[in-house]
Amino acid sequence: MSILITGGAGYIGSHTCVEMLNAGKEIVVMDNFYNSKPEALRRVKELTGKDFKFYECDLLDTEGLIRIFKENKIEGVIHFAGLKAVGESVQVPLKYYNNNITGTITLCQVMEDFGCKKMVFSSSATVYGNAAVLPVTEEAPKGELTNPYGRTKSMIEEILKDLYISDNSWSVALLRYFNPIGAHESGRIGEDPNDIPNNICPYISQVAAGKLEILPVYGNDYDTPDGTGVRDYIHVVDLAKGHLKALDYIMKTTGVEAFNLGTGKGNSVLELIAAYEKACGKKIPYKIVGRRPGDIAAIYADPSKAEQVLGWTAELSLEKMCEDAWRWQSNNPNGYDS
Ligand code: NAD
Numbered sequence: 001m002s003i004l005i006t007g008g009a010g011y012i013g014s015h016t017c018v019e020m021l022n023a024g025k026e027i028v029v030m031d032n033f034y035n036s037k038p039e040a041l042r043r044v045k046e047l048t049g050k051d052f053k054f055y056e057c058d059l060l061d062t063e064g065l066i067r068i069f070k071e072n073k074i075e076g077v078i079h080f081a082g083l084k085a086v087g088e089s090v091q092v093p094l095k096y097y098n099n100n101i102t103g104t105i106t107l108c109q110v111m112e113d114f115g116c117k118k119m120v121f122s123s124s125a126t127v128y129g130n131a132a133v134l135p136v137t138e139e140a141p142k143g144e145l146t147n148p149y150g151r152t153k154s155m156i157e158e159i160l161k162d163l164y165i166s167d168n169s170w171s172v173a174l175l176r177y178f179n180p181i182g183a184h185e186s187g188r189i190g191e192d193p194n195d196i197p198n199n200i201c202p203y204i205s206q207v208a209a210g211k212l213e214i215l216p217v218y219g220n221d222y223d224t225p226d227g228t229g230v231r232d233y234i235h236v237v238d239l240a241k242g243h244l245k246a247l248d249y250i251m252k253t254t255g256v257e258a259f260n261l262g263t264g265k266g267n268s269v270l271e272l273i274a275a276y277e278k279a280c281g282k283k284i285p286y287k288i289v290g291r292r293p294g295d296i297a298a299i300y301a302d303p304s305k306a307e308q309v310l311g312w313t314a315e316l317s318l319e320k321m322c323e324d325a326w327r328w329q330s331n332n333p334n335g336y337d338s
């Protein structure tokens with residue numbers, strides 16, 4: 001019996017593949033390499049010394065998915081595959097709705113046909129919008145979303161809930177990630193953005209490496225201790241481990257449940273810069289610019305449900321996240337093309 005990992009060549013997927021293989025799980029990986037490279041999977045094999053089946057396949061390709069389920073005994077799916085660039089989603093919403101939502105529906109249809117009704121889904125803290133109460137718990141109402149990307153996550157959550165209402169044998173964990181950063185401590189796998197990074201950590205990494213000149217800090221007039229945005233940064237390896245715990249849980253249960261995967265601690269942009277400077281031993285030049293449209297002042301998780309129900313907590317510090325991000329960046333100045 002195997003676990004299918006969709007989007008397994010991507011940033012979080014590749015780290016989860018490593019943790020799954022190290023835990024002795026059988027995995028089958030599929031990806032269309034839209035935002036990733038085969039080299040990531042080669043390195044997953046190198047790091048773990050283990051092999052696995054890979055299918056280059058698109059989520060929207062029903063026949064391709066059927067083939068995966070026919071050729072393997074899939075007992076559950078960890079579903080990472082999706083498009084995630086917030087700004088791009090505003091420009092090309094149909095592409096995002098089609099890929100993320102139609103893709104997930106296609107996957108669920110094939111899963112249902114093969115009697116596989118266990119899914120761990122990559123959701124996001126973005127579904128909370130601008131949460132009124134911090135730290136945010138899973139009971140908080142969903143917020144107003146400012147972009148199509150965020151709406152795909154929120155809509156997919158609702159689709160999966162409806163699926164369960166129609167058939168109580170489904171079991172789904174909706175993992176609401178806070179801000180994953182860092183890389184595997186080997187420095188062999190990490191985040192490899194195609195273009196100028198949108199997210200802060202890869203941006204800082206490229207400034208530290210001299211590839212980008214200066215970090216724009218989007219606003220220092222928020223209602224936060226130092227005026228810059230506050231987020232719950234979580235080490236990608238801690239996040240990956242959360243998927244193993246969620247998988248164990250859904251294998252024993254039915255229902256649809258949301259879990260926050262965060263550390264429970266908020267750090268400001270300036271605190272992140274300071275931690276990164278310590279990790280890389282260089283000054284990170286930055287300049288305060290205007291707020292980025294759609295940004296909120298602060299969000300961080302109450303992760304106690306994941307601890308109580310899944311037995312999972314984040315263990316790695318902000319310093320470790322920055323050290324590992326820097327090791328990945330400095331060892332691979334051009335990402336997987338290095
Ligand atoms: P990523 O882009 O590195 O990985 C996603 C993978 O899915 C890529 O390898 C891509 O090629 C693949 N993919 C996309 N569309 C596909 C399709 N139609 N068919 C097959 N493969 C497809 O992103 P990531 O950071 O690893 O994120 C993984 C998941 O977690 C995504 O669903 C993302 O929206 C979600 N998420 C990410 C973050 C974050 O900060 N990275 C935060 C919250 C949620």
Ligand code: UD1
Pocket residue numbers: 084086087124125126149150179198199200201203215216217218219228229230231269292293294295296
């Ligand atoms: C963003 C997305 C969110 C998505 C998440 C992971 C927006 C509004 N939100 O979250 O939907 O789930 O990425 O992909 O895009 N910052 C700077 N300078 C930069 C980049 C960021 O100061 O160059 C600041 C931001 O204002 C924010 C913090 O750094 O305060 C984190 O930003 P980012 O890494 O983009 O993540 P989020 O905005 O939290």
